Amino acid sequence: MTEHTKTDGLPGMDAPELPQVLERARPRNERMNAAKVECNACPVLCQISEGRSGACDRYANQAGVLVRVDPVVLLRKTIEDGEAKLVPFSGRAIEAGAEAAEAAEAPAGQPTWNGDLLLTEEVFVTGVGSSTTYPDYKPAPFIVGSQADGVDMVTVVTEGIFSYCSFKVKIDTDRFLGPEQANVRCKGEVVGHVTTAEYGSQMLSLGGVHHLTGGSKKEGRIANEMMQALGNKQAVELTIDGGSQLVIQAGHAPIVNGVAEQRMRVGCGSAAIGIFARQFFGQADEVVVVDDHITGVLTEHQAGRCLDMKSSGIKMRGRKSTPGRYFQVANPGTGWGGTDIADPLSIIEGWDEAVAWPGLRLLMTSTTGEHASWYVLDESLVPVEAEMPEAVRRIVERIGENCEPSLTSVLFLGGAGGSLRAGVTENPVLLTRSIKNALVNVTCGGAPAYVWPGGGITVMADVLRMPDNSFGTVPTPAIVAPIEFSMRRSDYELLGGHMGEVRSLREVLERGAWHNDGAPLSASWLALPSANPWPLGRPPLLG
Numbered sequence: 001m002t003e004h005t006k007t008d009g010l011p012g013m014d015a016p017e018l019p020q021v022l023e024r025a026r027p028r029n030e031r032m033n034a035a036k037v038e039c040n041a042c043p044v045l046c047q048i049s050e051g052r053s054g055a056c057d058r059y060a061n062q063a064g065v066l067v068r069v070d071p072v073v074l075l076r077k078t079i080e081d082g083e084a085k086l087v088p089f090s091g092r093a094i095e096a097g098a099e100a101a102e103a104a105e106a107p108a109g110q111p112t113w114n115g116d117l118l119l120t121e122e123v124f125v126t127g128v129g130s131s132t133t134y135p136d137y138k139p140a141p142f143i144v145g146s147q148a149d150g151v152d153m154v155t156v157v158t159e160g161i162f163s164y165c166s167f168k169v170k171i172d173t174d175r176f177l178g179p180e181q182a183n184v185r186c187k188g189e190v191v192g193h194v195t196t197a198e199y200g201s202q203m204l205s206l207g208g209v210h211h212l213t214g215g216s217k218k219e220g221r222i223a224n225e226m227m228q229a230l231g232n233k234q235a236v237e238l239t240i241d242g243g244s245q246l247v248i249q250a251g252h253a254p255i256v257n258g259v260a261e262q263r264m265r266v267g268c269g270s271a272a273i274g275i276f277a278r279q280f281f282g283q284a285d286e287v288v289v290v291d292d293h294i295t296g297v298l299t300e301h302q303a304g305r306c307l308d309m310k311s312s313g314i315k316m317r318g319r320k321s322t323p324g325r326y327f328q329v330a331n332p333g334t335g336w337g338g339t340d341i342a343d344p345l346s347i348i349e350g351w352d353e354a355v356a357w358p359g360l361r362l363l364m365t366s367t368t369g370e371h372a373s374w375y376v377l378d379e380s381l382v383p384v385e386a387e388m389p390e391a392v393r394r395i396v397e398r399i400g401e402n403c404e405p406s407l408t409s410v411l412f413l414g415g416a417g418g419s420l421r422a423g424v425t426e427n428p429v430l431l432t433r434s435i436k437n438a439l440v441n442v443t444c445g446g447a448p449a450y451v452w453p454g455g456g457i458t459v460m461a462d463v464l465r466m467p468d469n470s471f472g473t474v475p476t477p478a479i480v481a482p483i484e485f486s487m488r489r490s491d492y493e494l495l496g497g498h499m500g501e502v503r504s505l506r507e508v509l510e511r512g513a514w515h516n517d518g519a520p521l522s523a524s525w526l527a528l529p530s531a532n533p534w535p536l537g538r539p540p541l542l543g
């Protein structure tokens with residue numbers, strides 16, 4: 001712009017010209033060994049000798065070139081047997097030198113993908129292994145132009161560095177894991193807490209900014225390692241203050257105090273009475289379903305009253321909530337129904353002599369049917385254990401049948417509403433607004449990500465729907481996680497996207513990332529998990 005053309009108020013002339021950005025900053029230390037390269041992918045700025053990798057093991061100096069050592073993960077709708085799973089970027093390998101090219105070569109005997117461009121509508125570039133361009137104002141490493149149903153699309157792909165992130169863990173068990181708000185520890189360090197229990201599940205909140213950066217260095221390091229392992233579907237050992245010792249792994253049964261949990265309860269004690277009352281009718285005179293939350297008593301419960309069942313005269317311990325529903329019959333624990341009892345009779349205070357009768361048949365069961373005993377009252381109205389009749393056993397078995405397998409579910413929760421947005425657009429608030437206006441789909445490693453309502457871009461994704469080893473760490477400490485923003489090309493332009501860095505899918509498949517400073521040298525192909533919708537051409541999962 002010359003002095004003559006520099007006027008106020010002309011359309012398109014009010015945006016300041018942006019300075020040219022160096023792909024790589026000049027070394028901070030002029031005495032830095034020339035054989036070393038400085039990694040610019042996070043604020044740690046490791047200086048890496050040839051043949052070595054940086055502190056996070058994700059970047060390395062290969063023949064003087066900084067490379068991302070893992071392949072970027074590409075998803076295809078389907079992959080046939082015998083198709084290559086690891087393919088070098090031919091253009092990039094040549095640039096990076098012979099050694100790097102060798103490192104990127106597909107394993108012996110494996111064919112390289114033929115790049116059949118007829119299939120490009122079936123290809124999605126994920127953030128896993130995609131690299132990070134730092135600082136944030138540099139465009140994201142992959143800005144991919146493709147098509148979905150004939151519409152031009154853009155997907156902005158990066159490995160985000162998240163300090164504000166955590167894992168919400170749902171553990172399907174009614175066993176007592178620890179008091180709400182209790183500290184959860186890993187290797188002795190506090191890494192999270194027990195949060196509000198949900199129906200049939202205990203919940204933990206693990207990691208998060210306060211443990212990563214607000215405590216000691218050791219606490220931050222251990223929290224970071226634990227989060228990476230959990231996100232990468234590995235087993236993690238935890239202890240809860242005043243509670244249990246746990247081993248949890250996404251998609252696996254939790255192990256509580258050394259015992260693998262089998263069943264998630266069919267419902268609370270009151271719900272179990274409601275579900276099975278008609279089946280119990282005629283088979284037992286009283287049924288007690290023991291539950292740490294609500295213990296159900298059939299003849300007092302509305303379900304028994306609607307069946308016109310005779311009162312049994314049972315007197316329960318605990319606090320009566322409503323007819324046939326009792327709170328706090330015992331303490332929480334790992335015994336019957338998530339209580340601490342081993343003898344179910346301990347929650348019965350006695351029997352009303354004017355109502356109960358000798359020969360009364362009593363079933364006591366837990367909410368999973370794992371514990372069940374059959375009693376008959378003797379002449380003194382004392383319950384005497386007896387062999388359970390076959391018809392009653394079948395109902396108890398049905399309770400068990402209706403319990404789903406106990407699993408651990410791990411959800412990544414991260415805040416992408418900060419500086420990461422600058423890799424997508426020069427005007428970050430437009431990205432936030434476009435997501436809220438359902439114009440931009442957000443995925444994590446191609447997995448659907450729920451976007452929380454309100455401000456920011458707070459996303460949540462099930463790690464089991466993400467590719468293996470999606471998560472990394474940097475020693476700042478923070479978690480590295482994949483994130484992709486997909487939208488129509490026209491919308492990307494409107495939100496101030498980095499249009500100059502959009503590369504066609506063909507170019508991406510041949511050459512990889514647009515940048516040359518720490519880019520991956522190869523791609524690894526995965527089939528889209530059957531539970532995941534195709535990320536392109538669909539709105540975000542808005543809360």
Ligand code: SF4
Pocket residue numbers: 039040041042043044045046053054055056057058059474475
């Ligand atoms: S920790 Fe990793 S990303 Fe950060 S500078 Fe070192 S090698 Fe690069």
